[in-house]
Amino acid sequence: MLPGDPGFEQARRVWNGLVDKRPAAIAYCTGVDDVVAAISLARENNVPLSVRSGGHNVAGNSVCEGGLVIDLSRMKSRLVDDTRRVAAVEAGLTLAEFDSATQAFGLATTMGVNGDTGIAGLTLGGGFGKLGRRYGLACDNLLSAEIVTADGRVLQASASENPDLFWGLRGGGGNFGVVTRFEYRLHEIGTEVLAGAVTFLEPRAREALRFYDSFATAAPDQLSLDAAFVTSAGERLFSIAIFYSGPSGKAEQILAPLLDYAEGTAADVRLARVPYLQVQSAGDAVFRTGRRYSWKAQFMRELTEDAIDVLLDVYRRAPNENALLVFQQVGGAISRIPVSEAAYACRNAEFDCFPIAIWDDPAKDQENISWVREAWAAIRPHSTGAVYVNNLGEEGQERIKAAYGPNYQRLVELKNKYDPMNMFCLNQNIKPTA
Numbered sequence: 001m002l003p004g005d006p007g008f009e010q011a012r013r014v015w016n017g018l019v020d021k022r023p024a025a026i027a028y029c030t031g032v033d034d035v036v037a038a039i040s041l042a043r044e045n046n047v048p049l050s051v052r053s054g055g056h057n058v059a060g061n062s063v064c065e066g067g068l069v070i071d072l073s074r075m076k077s078r079l080v081d082d083t084r085r086v087a088a089v090e091a092g093l094t095l096a097e098f099d100s101a102t103q104a105f106g107l108a109t110t111m112g113v114n115g116d117t118g119i120a121g122l123t124l125g126g127g128f129g130k131l132g133r134r135y136g137l138a139c140d141n142l143l144s145a146e147i148v149t150a151d152g153r154v155l156q157a158s159a160s161e162n163p164d165l166f167w168g169l170r171g172g173g174g175n176f177g178v179v180t181r182f183e184y185r186l187h188e189i190g191t192e193v194l195a196g197a198v199t200f201l202e203p204r205a206r207e208a209l210r211f212y213d214s215f216a217t218a219a220p221d222q223l224s225l226d227a228a229f230v231t232s233a234g235e236r237l238f239s240i241a242i243f244y245s246g247p248s249g250k251a252e253q254i255l256a257p258l259l260d261y262a263e264g265t266a267a268d269v270r271l272a273r274v275p276y277l278q279v280q281s282a283g284d285a286v287f288r289t290g291r292r293y294s295w296k297a298q299f300m301r302e303l304t305e306d307a308i309d310v311l312l313d314v315y316r317r318a319p320n321e322n323a324l325l326v327f328q329q330v331g332g333a334i335s336r337i338p339v340s341e342a343a344y345a346c347r348n349a350e351f352d353c354f355p356i357a358i359w360d361d362p363a364k365d366q367e368n369i370s371w372v373r374e375a376w377a378a379i380r381p382h383s384t385g386a387v388y389v390n391n392l393g394e395e396g397q398e399r400i401k402a403a404y405g406p407n408y409q410r411l412v413e414l415k416n417k418y419d420p421m422n423m424f425c426l427n428q429n430i431k432p433t434a
């Protein structure tokens, strides 16, 4: 698709309405041969390229200015083998499409919390979600991948084929080529889970944050507790989202401390058995495509008294009612996998904490972006210093190194081997040194 073609204006847009780039062409690939051809075209003509699957990344790196966008969103074949509990899927699937295919068999693997996110970008950066504490990250459940490298070769990567590349694909993002196919391990979770929320008015938030920190960090793997400051009808609230995927018989005992605490302190308590697919799409209305978004994330190990002071203060300064201050819980199985196992390195955190600004009026860009930056800076002394690569904006090379920690040097060596000319540079870039 070229500028001027019908639909081009829409086709160059991505999830984040702040991103406004004009590529020279968009190649809608329908199979691996198309991807090989698109990469060859870019290489032979020295054209910058970007790779887009779900188009959901906050940084907007999946589109480029004046270059070629390799778009995989039409590559959606999916095959679920319920006997082997394996899903073989093409890279253009969204999370909602992946989840609905596996849930037809009562199976699932860890995916994120927003249905229109692409499985490709999510998995290649790590991929956390409600099942992560139980089964590890999306990338921890990856069994193999098919990838087209900068020189146009189609390679398989798994524990037995090109294992170095397989290591790098599990967290190293889009640095090594275009992944066309993923194979995931699935888990039997049934089609329903226990889910809900406990919500506190702001005057109770300090105490509720203390409780959240101690209860969440001691929770069993089947329980995942994300939380957020939100504003509803002018009222600032702190809400803990409950997701329990373990045996029903144990739920009451596991959740008793939370429900006891909520009694008399919470403004609202909701808990019910609901379809897993319903939980997975619950955030979709909040994160609609095309609005303007900014966020800046960092990991936290605990919510100390000093950290709680800061968290309360930054949310009071939020620019509007759409703003959120989110805690995505990690830990559990994610943290029991050695850091050297895969490129993804941030395994010792409990929470991914990030202020999110959402707005529509371009005149408000500065106000919203400034709040996010100031909130992040205030929280920074209480963080681990590390960051989830999929939540990075354009934050510079030091932050990319912070995301990979001890794995960074090994990623540079892989980049030297598979993409020494840095063709795949529109990403959280590992710079080759060869």
Ligand SMILES: Cc1cc2nc3c(=O)[nH]c(=O)nc-3n(C[C@H](O)[C@H](O)[C@H](O)COP(=O)(O)OP(=O)(O)OC[C@H]3O[C@@H](n4cnc5c(N)ncnc54)[C@H](O)[C@@H]3O)c2cc1C
Pocket (backbone or CB within 6 Å): 015, 050, 051, 052, 053, 054, 055, 056, 057, 058, 060, 061, 062, 063, 072, 091, 111, 112, 113, 114, 116, 117, 118, 119, 120, 121, 122, 123, 124, 125, 126, 127, 128, 129, 173, 174, 175, 177, 178, 179, 180, 287, 390, 391, 426, 427, 428
């Ligand atoms: C509202 C929202 C909620 C989110 N929730 C979660 C969550 O719960 N858990 C979580 O882990 N993350 C979450 N994320 C972050 C998400 O994982 C990243 O934004 C991810 O990059 C999205 O993947 P995508 O395919 O849609 O990205 P795109 O924007 O299409 O691509 C982003 C980058 O990924 C790389 N890439 C994409 N496809 C390929 C491919 N086929 N081959 C090689 N490289 C490729 C490229 O470098 C590209 O620049 C969320 C993001 C948003 C906006």
